[in-house]
Amino acid sequence: xxxxxxxxxxxxxxxxxxxxxxxxxxxxKAKSMQFAxxxxxxxxxxxxxxxxxxxxxxxxxxxxxxRISILVAPEDTVxxxxxxxxxxxxxxxxxxxxxxxxxxxxxxxxxxxTTNFFPDEPNM
Numbered sequence: 001x002x003x004x005x006x007x008x009x010x011x012x013x014x015x016x017x018x019x020x021x022x023x024x025x026x027x028x029k030a031k032s033m034q035f036a037x038x039x040x041x042x043x044x045x046x047x048x049x050x051x052x053x054x055x056x057x058x059x060x061x062x063x064x065x066x067r068i069s070i071l072v073a074p075e076d077t078v079x080x081x082x083x084x085x086x087x088x089x090x091x092x093x094x095x096x097x098x099x100x101x102x103x104x105x106x107x108x109x110x111x112x113x114t115t116n117f118f119p120d121e122p123n124m
Contacts, residue, residue: 006043006072007059007082008092010036015099016053016108026104030111034118043068044078051101052107056093 012038016029024032033050038057041047043066048054059082066072072081086093098103 002024006039007078008085008089010043011052011055011059011082011096014040014050014055015096016102016105017096017099026108026111027115029108030115031117033108033112034116037112038118038121050112052105053097056097060093 013029013032016031016033018024035049037050040099044058044062044069046058047063048058060079062078064077066081068079072078
């Protein structure tokens with residue numbers, strides 16, 4: 001498994017994509033979205049809430065190592081790691097961005113904003 005999969009998994013969760021093995025409910029997607037947002041915040045120190053396009057733009061240009069060093073190789077940056085996904089999995093960035101403005105994702109974003117699935121975590 002690629003060391004870059006952290007960012008891929010977090011962005012797929014932010015896109016409200018179904019799991020490869022089964023279709024997720026809106027509640028499962030919203031919970032995954034909240035979790036991914038928090039992990040992206042922890043890794044980068046930034047927060048674009050549920051704005052998928054802004055997260056994508058930031059991850060492609062943030063030329064710093066993540067705040068959690070185990071996520072990438074010591075000499076790698078967030079942008080280097082995230083951009084390498086496109087080389088490793090051609091079309092993955094567009095696949096994620098294709099979900100940005102869908103009615104389904106908007107419904108899941110509303111649920112993620114109004115339901116606290118992690119009551120012990122602040123600011124979710």
